[in-house]
Amino acid sequence: MPNGKGAAGAGEQKPVRRGKTANQRADAQRNRAKILAATPDALRKDPDASVAGIAAEAGVGRMTLYGHFKTRAELIDATLADSLERAEAVLADVPLDGDPGQAFEALIAPSWMLLEHIRAVLVVAQRELQPARIREMHEKAEARMRGLLERGQREGVFRADLPVDWLLAVTHLTMNAAAEEVTAGRLDRDDAARVIVVTLHSAFAANDHN
Numbered sequence: 221m222p223n224g225k226g227a228a229g230a231g232e233q234k235p236v237r238r239g240k241t242a243n244q245r246a247d248a249q250r251n252r253a254k255i256l257a258a259t260p261d262a263l264r265k266d267p268d269a270s271v272a273g274i275a276a277e278a279g280v281g282r283m284t285l286y287g288h289f290k291t292r293a294e295l296i297d298a299t300l301a302d303s304l305e306r307a308e309a310v311l312a313d314v315p316l317d318g319d320p321g322q323a324f325e326a327l328i329a330p331s332w333m334l335l336e337h338i339r340a341v342l343v344v345a346q347r348e349l350q351p352a353r354i355r356e357m358h359e360k361a362e363a364r365m366r367g368l369l370e371r372g373q374r375e376g377v378f379r380a381d382l383p384v385d386w387l388l389a390v391t392h393l394t395m396n397a398a399a400e401e402v403t404a405g406r407l408d409r410d411d412a413a414r415v416i417v418v419t420l421h422s423a424f425a426a427n428d429h430n
Contacts (some may be wrong), residue, residue, distance in 0.1 A: 238268045249285050251288065254279060255280060256342055258278035258279070258343065259277075259295060261340060268390065269407050271292050292348070296341065297345070299365075300338070300341050302356070304338070304358065304361070307338065307361070308360050311327070311330060311331065320368060320371050320378065324420070324421075324424075328391075328416055331365075332395055332398065364386065369387050372424075378424065379426050383425060386418070391420060395416055398415060
């Protein structure tokens with residue numbers, strides 16, 4: 221009889237342990253999400269923010285942060301990847317059929333807003349991560365823009381005398397230049413998307429270039 225009670229007692233405790241483990245796992249996931257959400261804000265305030273500073277921004281302890289990310293570079297990598305995944309979820313819903321020029325404009329506006337949001341992380345990542353890693357994380361977004369530019373060239377909307385790689389580079393440079401101008405106070409944030417679109421349309425329009 222005592223053995224039976226002991227076995228029953230042990231059996232009754234297992235769900236409690238499982239529940240505790242599940243709660244710990246949920247807490248860990250929440251802390252990780254808080255850290256990833258706070259890192260862009262911390263880097264926007266101070267690109268050289270320490271791990272302790274980022275942890276404070278996230279409202280967690282330094283050791284909690286280290287429990288998820290062993291180094292600052294690992295945290296930057298994870299933050300950029302997370303930011304780009306969120307951006308991908310937005311850009312994937314942008315309709316790219318129909319007129320390539322109009323589709324290009326529809327893609328630029330949200331791309332600009334997302335770039336402005338993650339730019340602080342990207343600037344730091346370019347200092348601390350390998351270029352190949354950053355290119356890898358941008359593959360989906362670049363493939364989407366490349367496909368649209370190539371279709372525009374085939375349909376005579378975008379000039380075909382320049383390689384698509386150059387058009388992509390000019391697009392990225394123009395958007396980053398706009399971000400710098402906004403930061404410097406020389407360009408109105410609300411007007412930036414229009415300025416980018418007008419600049420690129422003027423540079424990319426087929427006209428008599430083909």
